[in-house]
Amino acid sequence: MLKMNMYACSITKYNNGDGGFEMEKEKVVLAYSGGLDTSIIIPWLKENYDDLDIIACCVNVGQEDDMDFVKSKALSSGASKVFVENVVNEFVEEYVYKGIKANAVYEGKYLLGTAYARPLIAKKLVETAHREGAKYIAHGCTGKGNDQVRLETAISALDPAIQIIAPWRIWDIASREEEIDYAQSKNIDLNGITKEKIYSRDQNILHVSHEGGMLENPANEPDFEEVLVMTNTVEKAPDMAEYIEIEFKEGIPVKLNGKKLNGEEMLKALNKVGGTHGIGVIDLLENRLVGMKSRGVYETPGGTLLIEAHKYLESFVLEKEMAHFKDIVGQKYAELVYNAMWFSGLKNAFDAFVDSTQKNVTGTVKLKLYKGTVKFAGMISDYALYNESISSFSTGDLYDQKDATGFISLYSLPYKIQSLNELYTKKAVSLHDALPILMIIMIYGIRKREESLLLMHFFIVFLLQNGILY
Numbered sequence: 001m002l003k004m005n006m007y008a009c010s011i012t013k014y015n016n017g018d019g020g021f022e023m024e025k026e027k028v029v030l031a032y033s034g035g036l037d038t039s040i041i042i043p044w045l046k047e048n049y050d051d052l053d054i055i056a057c058c059v060n061v062g063q064e065d066d067m068d069f070v071k072s073k074a075l076s077s078g079a080s081k082v083f084v085e086n087v088v089n090e091f092v093e094e095y096v097y098k099g100i101k102a103n104a105v106y107e108g109k110y111l112l113g114t115a116y117a118r119p120l121i122a123k124k125l126v127e128t129a130h131r132e133g134a135k136y137i138a139h140g141c142t143g144k145g146n147d148q149v150r151l152e153t154a155i156s157a158l159d160p161a162i163q164i165i166a167p168w169r170i171w172d173i174a175s176r177e178e179e180i181d182y183a184q185s186k187n188i189d190l191n192g193i194t195k196e197k198i199y200s201r202d203q204n205i206l207h208v209s210h211e212g213g214m215l216e217n218p219a220n221e222p223d224f225e226e227v228l229v230m231t232n233t234v235e236k237a238p239d240m241a242e243y244i245e246i247e248f249k250e251g252i253p254v255k256l257n258g259k260k261l262n263g264e265e266m267l268k269a270l271n272k273v274g275g276t277h278g279i280g281v282i283d284l285l286e287n288r289l290v291g292m293k294s295r296g297v298y299e300t301p302g303g304t305l306l307i308e309a310h311k312y313l314e315s316f317v318l319e320k321e322m323a324h325f326k327d328i329v330g331q332k333y334a335e336l337v338y339n340a341m342w343f344s345g346l347k348n349a350f351d352a353f354v355d356s357t358q359k360n361v362t363g364t365v366k367l368k369l370y371k372g373t374v375k376f377a378g379m380i381s382d383y384a385l386y387n388e389s390i391s392s393f394s395t396g397d398l399y400d401q402k403d404a405t406g407f408i409s410l411y412s413l414p415y416k417i418q419s420l421n422e423l424y425t426k427k428a429v430s431l432h433d434a435l436p437i438l439m440i441i442m443i444y445g446i447r448k449r450e451e452s453l454l455l456m457h458f459f460i461v462f463l464l465q466n467g468i469l470y
Contacts, residue, residue: 062205113207274301
């Protein structure tokens, strides 16, 4: 029987061809990257579960790892099979580009590099589980992180019958230092990871994230020379600016400097040029989905260039109210993606809305890159709503400045009405305050008729002169 103290799996049987039955191992598909977490999970699963067939699935979303090395490492660690799924172009065109069209940025900075990858990885894990007849999926996500929620929520959306094994929520290992000790005891190649360089990194074609180590203390300035892997520091960036042109068709980037590129090619090229100039490095203290704050350094050079160019182009072609409402949708879109809701109905509805806004987002944007900055350097579009002859300070045929008089009169009408109402209310209050005095005069007039009439006359004149009574 397959057993573990805190987790139990049942055994299935299969026909051996002789009319009898033999025990078949239960299968688990492990989301495998070859990093520290997943490297130790294979021997840990074999230690703690009896008769478990471990199938490693490495989903290549552009992490630039040596996949032959990753595959051999998984097999040597005890995996029975290893599948490498190359989905880089799918990742860019079906996931990243959706976010670019939405201008999705979490908490004003984060371009969601990890969050986009997790639903696609989950999809491939489920497909592998179905193909191999596995009823379990395992992952190496920490119990404090967002990714456990993203993966498991996506898996549940795709196949709620699949069960999850999450070692970080089960084992006694409490830190990355202890992970290193365990890996060394099992003779697992750590590929340069040490207790001194203990950063937790996640890389794909869109970004590299860095967490842990000295970054955990917000008082520390990041050592970018040590941390960055995709991007130059600003100090090492070239002293000469570089210009690039990105052409969009219905919100999708299709050409770079006049050359047609698919999603993978586009992002690789932009990563190279953006990384050279130190573009897209952020140091973010973010609010995690699981309820705590965390600090991370993110490198997103190509994604930063794409989203900046896309924003410029939208400012050129989208009508005012659509642009303003889309800003609201973009913020909410980023929150949905960050919060593991890729397969939600609301996110699908947002996709439909965003796609409807992109029909005229076609044109070319020129950017100037210099020392970590991205500057607008011009754009053209056949769908531009900007008209130079109208917007110019010069007098044109399409706009008569005299028309502004009537527009301002109507535009300011609510504020005129508001002001008049306030004045009326003030007068009413003042007259109310004057009534006790009038009553005294009337009482006084009962005794001395002539004097009271004269006094009342002067008092009414005073009210009229001061605009209190009319």
